[in-house]
Amino acid sequence: MRTSGGIVLARVGGVPVVVRPSWLVVALVITWVFGPVLADAVPGLGGWAYAASAAFTVLLYASVLVHELGHVVVARAFGLPVHRVELSLLGGGSHLGASAPVPGREAAVAAAGPALSLLLGAVGLAVGQAAADGTLLRALLVQVAVANLLVGLVNLLPGLPLDGGRVLTAAVWKATGRRPTGARAGAWGGRAVAVLALVVPVALDVAADGVAEPLPVLLGLALALPLWLAASAALEAAQLSERVPRLSAGALVQPAVAVLGATPVSEAMRRAAEAGARALVVVAADGRPVAVADEQRLSAVPDARRPWTTAADASHRLAAGSAIRSDLTGEDLLSALHNAPAPEYLVLTPDGQVSGVLAARDVRRALGGPA
Template sequence: MAHALAARSVGWTGSSIEITLWGGHTSFREVDSTPGRSLYVSLVGPLVNLVIGGVGLLLMQGQPLYGVPGLLLSMAVYSNLAVGIFNVLPALPLDGGRIVESLVWQLTGSQAKGTIAGGWAGRILVGLGVVALAVFWVRGAQGPSLILLVLAVVVLLPIWQGASAALKHGRLRLSLEQVNIEALMSPVEMVPAGTSVAGAIEVGVLDGTVILAMDPERQHLLRVMPEAVLAVPEQLRAGTPVTRAGVPADDAGVVTLGSNGDALVRAVVESVSGTVLVVDQDGQCIGAVRREVVIAAIEGRVRKESQK
């Protein structure tokens, strides 16, 4: 709940809470994320656990409770303290890993590098855990405890898997950050609603130019789709309004020319029409990026990474 409320307080949408065997987790969509906001949302979860555990400890020191109330209080105290401490371990996908990610992000300016750092921190933590268990068993008088072994697997294996997934995601995200918006940008033209399909072809809709138009009621923005233009028989193109070959583009994303590739990809994903307008520092539209061009660039980078 703390994560969800913190996420909503900084404008992140889609916050939802899923209850699981381990208690639960919160998911949300990071809108306009920054290192500071990510750090804030990550910290509140374990902080609330530690505050609940601390307050419970004070209550236990004051007027001791016995029976079921005492049992419930002690369970709440120790479980919250355990979860709070566990979650601040520096390993993705734990909150401590998010803290590492935010700090490296702040230092480097790259969220992807922060994700990679959090993933490596998780792998190192698992390695230290394995070494600690080995030393404990070697020095102990008894052999390995089956209960301890099962507990170690239950705890360390998910951390290793989460850290590995974070590394893979971070490397892909780093590759996306390096996508050059200017290199992918196409010219953009705004044409009157009465323009014909033939007119859109003359402007360059089939040559990569992004053609935009208002609907006849001038209430919604449309993007003229090349495949829809090609579907119009050649003999009918001069008499067919260009709006017949358009799709709603009111949801078109907007990025600045200086944005990184990660921001571009997020804008493309969130746009149903797959249209992202590129603006300069003065807010003037200077071009557009099409989803198909971004996908081709991503696939090319993924192929390069897989060949290394």
């Protein structure tokens, strides 16, 4: 069955396993690279080397799936929803529907994947070493085991988006009592890991040959760039999450005066200036609010047109959900705005009185985004 951007390969415990088309690219590259490796390890394999390499690729991604299912099992044991597991260009990923509420659970969910990879690696290595030397079974088991050990160890590096970055996030969260601080630490750890990924291939090449060849440099860039971008995105998300709790409709509201729709903008702005207000609430004859205009919308009316433009024409008409309470803060405020997208909102006090006008651009500015 197809889903957005991928194919549902199977469902494990009700969780869809989605394979992205980009997975095929990596699978083909791995098959091509490991064909000669297996040909050298197994005498007489000949033309079957690439078929054996394809089997290695399947086993490797099966191991990646087991790694991701480790996250899934622990997350569901803690009651966290899991949307899907993906296999893609960068390996695998588990998409949870919610974050762990406490650092201990966050660390446990993150560590479960690498723990399973290391366990598979250790068991595979032991079984592979017991198999007859020079056989395809031994070569496959050892190669898959080594790959699992590398996956487990690399994922434990302390930087987002790796699992070790989530463990670091949980540790700093536990120490400071603040999740955003932990996320910032994990993101900076991710940037450090990205620099390491760039430097190590080049350093190994220089140590071996005394000069940096183009291929190790390109390999370092290919490893470092996605890690740096993901860590930077995590840092931006952490900074955003620090600002969200400080959001307040009451703090961002622009004081407003009420005017009838037929009032010229010039007269409406004069009344607003006298009242120390910055916005308008356009009301019907019965006093019911029908439209709003913030300071920027009013200023956009050219001076020469203000006496001839009515307040109703210069305002944004209120729609369902465009009235919000002045005591909304943080996630509750963002949820209210998300449920009824609009450029401006009417802000009411808890007892239903008009407090003023809230501009969506002011919320974006408070979150550090473009106005």
